[in-house]
Amino acid sequence: MNGVPRAPLLLGLAGLIPFVWGALTTLSDPLATWGAANLGGRFIGPYIQLFYGAVILSFMSGVLWGFATKATGAQAATGYALSVIPALWAFFMTGGGPVGAGMNLMFGFAGLLVLDFAFWRWGLAPEWWLQLRVLLTAIVLICLSTGVFF
Structure with missing residues (x-):
């Protein structure tokens, strides 16, 4: 985590509190x-x-929409289109009880990491972005798994 600025790291970790508490x-x-x-x-x-x-x-x-603003042309259009997927996923896939919704959220966060990688690879996200997102996503998935598997 040496390359991740202190503020995003601390705020990202603080954002895990509801997942860890759950x-x-x-x-x-x-x-x-x-x-x-x-x-x-x-x-x-x-x-x-x-x-x-x-x-x-x-x-x-x-956040991804904000990254897409750094792109132009077809890459920007692709970025904007991809950026709405996590919100739509959350809206459509979190019903049907805690186990199914929890599993769908796990898929949603795993898919978000794929999108994070794409935006990072395109140079639209900060250099340190993927390092932070891998850590946060791993913790979120572990926490969500308690509601799905226990």
């Missing part, structure tokens, strides 16, 4: 009970992960 409350009944009593049932287990995951996929569409 995983912890999935794996720990006492923590889930405390969370439900003090924060509400929507803010524990897979429920916080699913809601927040859809928000983050939509946010990342905006």
Whole structure:
């Protein structure tokens, strides 16, 4: 992580808190009970992960859109078209219960990493972008897997 600027690294890691909290409350009944009593049932287990995951996929569409503004011509058009995929994925694929929605979010974040790679490879994202996105995506996928597989 030496090449990633401190602010994006710290903010990216802070953005993992709802995913990590959801995983912890999935794996720990006492923590889930405390969370439900003090924060509400929507803010524990897979429920916080699913809601927040859809928000983050939509946010990342905006980030990719911003990268597309650096391109011109056909590459810009391709970038804009690709940038809306994560938000549309979140919108259409997160229904149908926590296991199916969690699995679809996992596919969505894995697909987002492919898009991150494309924008990075095209030189539209910062040099350090992919290093940060691989770390964050790995943690998100591990956390989401608790709601899907446990």
